[in-house]
Amino acid sequence: MAKDLARYARRRRKNWTILGLSLCATGVGLFFLGAILYSLLVEGLSAIRPSLFTEMTPAPGSDGGLLNAIYGSVVMTIVGTVVGTPIGILVGTYIAEYSRGNKLGQAIQFINDVLLSAPSIIVGLFVYQLLVVPMGHFSGWAGGTTLAILVVPVVTRTTVDMLVLVPNALREAAAALGTPKWKITVSVCYRAARQGMLTGIMLAVARISGETAPLLFTVLSNQFWSTDMNHSIANLPVVISNFALSPYPDWQRLAWGGALLITITILILNITARSLASFGSSKQ
Amino acid sequence: MVDIPSSNSGLRLRGPQHLYDGLFRGATLFFGLFILFILGGVAISLVIGSSEAYRNFGLKFLVIDTWNPATNKFGALVPIYGTLITSLIAMVVGIPLSFGVAVFITELCPPMLKRPLSIAIELLAGIPSIIYGIWGLFVFAPFLQEHLQPFLIHTIGKVPLIGALFAGPPFGIGILTAGLILAIMVLPFISSIMRDVFETVPPMLRESAYGLGCTTWEVVWRVVLPYTKVGVVGGIMLGLGRAMGETMAVTFVIGNAHRITSSLMAPGTTISSALANEFTEASGSIYQSSLIALGLILFVITFIVLAAAKYMLIRMQRQAGN
Numbered sequence: 170m171a172k173d174l175a176r177y178a179r180r181r182r183k184n185w186t187i188l189g190l191s192l193c194a195t196g197v198g199l200f201f202l203g204a205i206l207y208s209l210l211v212e213g214l215s216a217i218r219p220s221l222f223t224e225m226t227p228a229p230g231s232d233g234g235l236l237n238a239i240y241g242s243v244v245m246t247i248v249g250t251v252v253g254t255p256i257g258i259l260v261g262t263y264i265a266e267y268s269r270g271n272k273l274g275q276a277i278q279f280i281n282d283v284l285l286s287a288p289s290i291i292v293g294l295f296v297y298q299l300l301v302v303p304m305g306h307f308s309g310w311a312g313g314t315t316l317a318i319l320v321v322p323v324v325t326r327t328t329v330d331m332l333v334l335v336p337n338a339l340r341e342a343a344a345a346l347g348t349p350k351w352k353i354t355v356s357v358c359y360r361a362a363r364q365g366m367l368t369g370i371m372l373a374v375a376r377i378s379g380e381t382a383p384l385l386f387t388v389l390s391n392q393f394w395s396t397d398m399n400h401s402i403a404n405l406p407v408v409i410s411n412f413a414l415s416p417y418p419d420w421q422r423l424a425w426g427g428a429l430l431i432t433i434t435i436l437i438l439n440i441t442a443r444s445l446a447s448f449g450s451s452k453q
Numbered sequence: 454m455v456d457i458p459s460s461n462s463g464l465r466l467r468g469p470q471h472l473y474d475g476l477f478r479g480a481t482l483f484f485g486l487f488i489l490f491i492l493g494g495v496a497i498s499l500v501i502g503s504s505e506a507y508r509n510f511g512l513k514f515l516v517i518d519t520w521n522p523a524t525n526k527f528g529a530l531v532p533i534y535g536t537l538i539t540s541l542i543a544m545v546v547g548i549p550l551s552f553g554v555a556v557f558i559t560e561l562c563p564p565m566l567k568r569p570l571s572i573a574i575e576l577l578a579g580i581p582s583i584i585y586g587i588w589g590l591f592v593f594a595p596f597l598q599e600h601l602q603p604f605l606i607h608t609i610g611k612v613p614l615i616g617a618l619f620a621g622p623p624f625g626i627g628i629l630t631a632g633l634i635l636a637i638m639v640l641p642f643i644s645s646i647m648r649d650v651f652e653t654v655p656p657m658l659r660e661s662a663y664g665l666g667c668t669t670w671e672v673v674w675r676v677v678l679p680y681t682k683v684g685v686v687g688g689i690m691l692g693l694g695r696a697m698g699e700t701m702a703v704t705f706v707i708g709n710a711h712r713i714t715s716s717l718m719a720p721g722t723t724i725s726s727a728l729a730n731e732f733t734e735a736s737g738s739i740y741q742s743s744l745i746a747l748g749l750i751l752f753v754i755t756f757i758v759l760a761a762a763k764y765m766l767i768r769m770q771r772q773a774g775n
Contacts, residue, residue: 184668188561194553198574198644201637205580208592256484263481277485279767280492283759286691288698290725291495291755294732294748298498318491325488349470351477379581382700382729389733406583410701413587421591428584439579443572 209429216426229417237394241402249316257321261328285322293383309398312388316377327369331362371442375435381406503746520711527743531711535723540696542632547639555647578641586705589634598625621716629717631707639692646688650681653773687765694759700725724751
């Protein structure tokens with residue numbers, strides 16, 4: 170009896186120790202999130218001034234802002250999203266609505282999921298070979314193309330996930346009214362899945378707005394104001410990377426400011442997207 | 454689809470709709486194939502780009518440990534070693550952490566906190582690589598240099614055999630720092646998949662085990678984990694694939710030194726950081742071709758790992774479906 174009790178006590182001790190460790194693991198995860206955000210706020214807030222949004226990237230030692238980099242990033246993100254989103258939605262539609270589990274559909278979904286996690290630097294190398302080498306110089310278009318390629322798998326994935334959730338009865342009801350298939354997809358299925366698809370697009374934008382590595386090979390950066398998409402244009406991630414690695418305190422401060430700007434944008438996009446998704450699911 | 458609009462009024466309505474239907478279906482199929490084309494295009498462009506390196510160095514490229522732009526002698530051994538060892542550290546540290554987080558969220562967490570906690574952990578995945586890089590370089594590396602690394606050097610560093618791994622001066626930046634940052638970066642990916650697969654365990658199984666008097670830990674270890682092991686391994690491999698391809702964070706903190714040292718605290722390099730650092734400055738076609746060859750190696754390794762991960766997760770999904 171005493172032996173049994175001792176054994177029971179040991180099992181309980183082990184249980185609590187390990188569950189305590191799992192609590193610690195969660196604490197570690199949250200700690201790092203907090204630590205990163207804290208450093209960003211402490212170092213970055215001092216750089217957030219009106220001039221950050223109105224002046225160009227400076228020469229070392231002089232004052233300036235990140236206007237050209239912000240502009241370049243916004244333009245390329247828009248290009249990437251505008252090009253990548255329709256493609257992603259169409260691919261998702263093929264997988265969910267047309268292939269309905271055939272081999273080709275499965276293959277496309279499989280490859281899409283691999284692309285979703287594939288290193289972005291490889292995509293950068295691909296676009297470098299595809300566009301930069303033939304054109305002979307880095308360009309904003311090449312950057313936009315890279316970002317579009319990164320957007321497609323994210324949008325495809327969420328589109329498939331959302332379209333699969335649309336009840337078949339809706340499609341059948343529409344078909345019974347004589348609606349052609351394309352119209353069922355666009356007017357019924359897309360509408361039912363709208364919220365989830367929007368979430369996917371926002372997550373895709375969040376993902377590409379911080380991408381750095383592939384842009385190093387495709388747009389590089391530019392010290393000056395430029396709106397010419399045929400040449401290198403400044404963009405936040407690459408400017409942040411260059412400035413952070415520079416020995417000049419002014420540049421490093423701007424890098425922290427830019428980093429804070431990007432992170433806030435991405436966190437807002439992420440949180441909005443996720444609460445949108447949960448709002449949608451709680452309504453159903 | 455050969456139904457062309459005709460004078461028949463009934464068909465006139467049907468006709469264009471058939472055409473639209475065909476066009477829409479065609480468009481979705483076209484872009485579906487486009488996905489396959491992108492993957493094929495990536496592979497082909499990397500093979501073409503790296504052909505010069507392979508012609509010059511042959512398969513020995515994989516085992517040569519020199520990387521000398523001045524003499525045009527290139528070998529991939531050092532970056533491959535760096536990629537593997539940093540990912541290994543990331544897995545050794547990251548897997549238990551992710552497992553802990555997943556267990557906490559599925560088994561212990563009050564239902565009210567579940568969602569906010571999951572979102573908070575997933576926000577870690579949303580923070581871009583470059584932010585981890587800056588933070589790692591300016592905050593985390595100095596912290597390691599002052600606290601963790603001297604401690605490791607004076608304790609484990611004195612132990613024979615494994616001591617060599619923790620020997621040498623504390624640089625702050627280096628392979629260990631890169632591995633630890635990668636561990637934080639893969640945590641949200643692995644833990645969210647583990648959480649998802651843990652939740653597919655039928656409540657009946659859990660409850661039966663509790664009914665027999667199992668503790669929470671015993672339920673997790675002997676019921677939940679065996680039931681979900683395929684999915685858990687899939688999640689881990691997905692994290693591994695991410696860790697191997699991660700670029701900016703590693704580039705900032707690894708020190709970019711083309712050499713293999715026994716100590717984990719020494720600076721090193723990985724495939725992705727070598728690419729990010731040197732590609733735009735690479736002069737000479739052999740130099741650039743060698744870098745693209747590195748990219749090809751990374752592509753092949755990550756493709757295999759990610760495809761295996763995906764395969765396991767699909768198997769898990771089927772099992773959960775039944």
